[in-house]
Amino acid sequence: MPKGPVPAQYHDILNSTGLAHVATIGPDGRPQSNPVWFAWDGEHVLLSFTESKKKYQNLLKNPAIALSITDPANPLRYIEIRGKLESSELDEGNALIDGIATKYTGAPWAWGQPGEVRLKGVIAVES
Amino acid sequence: MPKGPVPAQYHDILNSTGLAHVATIGPDGRPQSNPVWFAWDGEHVLLSFTESKKKYQNLLKNPAIALSITDPANPLRYIEIRGKLESSELDEGNALIDGIATKYTGAPWAWGQPGEVRLKGVIAVES
Numbered sequence: 001m002p003k004g005p006v007p008a009q010y011h012d013i014l015n016s017t018g019l020a021h022v023a024t025i026g027p028d029g030r031p032q033s034n035p036v037w038f039a040w041d042g043e044h045v046l047l048s049f050t051e052s053k054k055k056y057q058n059l060l061k062n063p064a065i066a067l068s069i070t071d072p073a074n075p076l077r078y079i080e081i082r083g084k085l086e087s088s089e090l091d092e093g094n095a096l097i098d099g100i101a102t103k104y105t106g107a108p109w110a111w112g113q114p115g116e117v118r119l120k121g122v123i124a125v126e127s
Numbered sequence: 128m129p130k131g132p133v134p135a136q137y138h139d140i141l142n143s144t145g146l147a148h149v150a151t152i153g154p155d156g157r158p159q160s161n162p163v164w165f166a167w168d169g170e171h172v173l174l175s176f177t178e179s180k181k182k183y184q185n186l187l188k189n190p191a192i193a194l195s196i197t198d199p200a201n202p203l204r205y206i207e208i209r210g211k212l213e214s215s216e217l218d219e220g221n222a223l224i225d226g227i228a229t230k231y232t233g234a235p236w237a238w239g240q241p242g243e244v245r246l247k248g249v250i251a252v253e254s
Contacts, residue, residue: 019202021148021195023158031150031158033195035205068148068160075146078162 001082001127005043010079013071014040017104022047023066024058032058037100038067045081045123048097049088050116059085065123086124096120128209128254132170137206140198141167144231149174150193151185159185164227165194172208172250175224176215177243186212192250213251223247 006014019035026032034055039046045067049056059065063084071077091097097118098108112118133141146162153159161182166173172194176183186192190211198204218224224245225235239245 019197021150021160021162023148023150023160023193025152025158030191030209031152031193032209033148033150033160033193033207035148035195035197035202064157066150066158066160068162070146070162075162080160082157082159 001080003127004125006079006081006125011040013069013077013079014045016069016072018069018072020045020047020067020069022055023068024055025062025064026054026058027061037104038069039096039100039103044086044125045083046096046100047121047123048091048100049119049121051119056088056119056121059088059121067123081123081125081127083124083126086122088119088121091118091120094118128207130254131252133206133208133252138167140196140204140206141172143196143199145196145199147172147174147194147196149182150195151182152189152191153181153185154188164231165196166223166227166230171213171252172210173223173227174248174250175218175227176246176248178246183215183246183248186215186248194250208250208252208254210251210253213249215246215248218245218247221245 020038021035023033067081069079101109147165148162150158150160194208196206228236
């Protein structure tokens, strides 16, 4: 795995509507894998969580994360990113989840539960 | 995660040409994630490796594995399988890799390197 930021020739995948399959380590020390929607700010992968999400709880205990994303236009082409949860904060005004939902569905997030609090997780890319 | 075998209503995903995103633990104790072709024998997930493959080397040291597979017909539907590498053996006559390649491309495996030895990895489903 090359260290450092994501090479420019893969930015199209990061701007695509491919799903990111997120690998985290569970409380039992074993791997877990889930597909998620994601955003890309040109440097970080941004994930939307609710506080109770298992993935988020895993990352609070062990911030190491890997994501694999397949090019929707060519399933033989993919990118793997390894990094860590750098920070998480309140998703003010649901800006992130609305942006992500708009990317994938064309419309803001419409599946929120009453009282749902969304968090913005910032993933630092290490390799 | 429900324990035990995969419920019948998800068998269509296991028989589909969706990719399995495989999470393993690397030598540094951190997660890795890669999309792979897979087969399903009705009970186990079957993966094809070469001996030098990082994923395979990871599993020899730590057999814990998770796989997430999205329904190609509906990206909001997916299955996560957690389990372990139960055994690996020589893929006699390339039977597994030819079967997998035929599933995904309609034709037997045609990308082998000269002298390539393929292994058949049997993943036991735990939850």
